[in-house]
Amino acid sequence: MIHLFQKPYREGTVVNGRYVIEKQLGEGSYGVTYVARDEQTTERVVLKQMKRTKRKKRRASFEREALILKQLDHPQIPKLYDSFETNNVPHLVMEYIEGDTIETLIFDKKQTYGEKEAFSLLSDVLPVIQYIHAKQIVHRDLRIPNIVFRDGIVYVLDFGLARFLHEQDEPFLTVEQRLRRAIDVKSDIYALGHFLLFLLYSSYEPMEEEEKSWEDELLLTEDARGVLRRMLQLDVPYASVEQLARDVAYVVQ
Template identity: 55%
Template sequence: MGSYGIAYKGRDLHTKRFVVVKQARRTKGEDGRRLLQREADLLARLRHPQIPRLYDRFVERGQPHLVMEYIEGETVEDLIFKRGVTYTEQAAFQLLRDVLMVVCHLHTLGIVHRDLRIPNIIWRNGTVFVIDFGLACRIGESVDVRDDDPVEKRLRREPHPRSDFYALGHFTLFLLYSAYEPISDEEKSWEEELDLSSNARRILRKMLQLDAPYDHVDELIDDVDQLLAEPIRNQAGAL
């Protein structure tokens, strides 16, 4: 159950394949139905092997529903906490790059995801998938973000590519912390706690908008490629 929709895992009686059936929450009224319609319209444009396909849409008892491809796999949270996977700097930024290639497809079509959180990035057999386009919108579209909203929400929900980079900055930090072992109870910033290369630090600061942010996905991919081309540092943990 999300903010505006409820998703069910179902099975198509004709093809026998698993699907996701999503409906707007009744309590959200017309806003929920509008967002579900927007999600359907955007998914219909996004023909990409690492994005769920939209199979169908229908109305049942006055409520619109979407039928989408079911992506089976594990989230990074599953990998870290259930399987004990840890990510070195190289492994974390390689995974970031894999996600960015999907994000590049979105941005090329003028779409921003606006919800690139850990539960919405799935890992399956060495391939990443991006799911849940309930908050996706067109770049520059008028959205329900107010000036008095918390800074975190405004940065994540901005209808600009920067919002996806900001979310992925936090996603990358989550990966990097998988190998972190605190040596004291003193609260410190990620820059103090993590042993990062200067390039990694620079990229993350721009993604998190602590420095002049990235405006285009190609700039970010170029910087990540430069980092990945560097000699591997001697770090604890491995993927």
């Protein structure tokens, strides 16, 4: 009998005779992630366990994520250390980047970002995305939980939805899904537009109850507004991160 569901690993469980589970980090559609201690190196690592349901699709996603991480060698992207199967379930072992996600900084630590600070942080993220795109890879999940800030340096995590640019788009995507999930560099730029909006709204204090568009609510310079409109594909979209970076640098200066 094949068990379609498995309980998450408990604290102290030893996986593959080597990785000791310390705590669960999170759970996505394809897998469960944990912080674990590698008994061979004594390092803390991230262990990702594939869910058993929709096995064929999930396995393909796991294999692709491992392949993509092997292509990437950047100090601001976690390294893939190991991949293995136990009980017929694929696992990935990655570098653990300990720090605060932008989500934590904004919602838990009440960090706020004005226009200059928000665009400055975006300018720190862009070289990492430029590197990813140069490797013919698109991330497709650039949200505030997947960008970590540690000791003044940003890190880009979670390549579970990443794709090679030569792959075909999934069929039957809605307009919004296509904007976020298209296998195109523009989808990463669009996602970074929403990342930027999260930063900017961290310092926004509503003066009235009626909800308006970001263009009516946020007090931005004309240059900043123009960059955001292009990132969100409301005006002619940026064709590359290089184009975007030039305009962001102009706003930051």
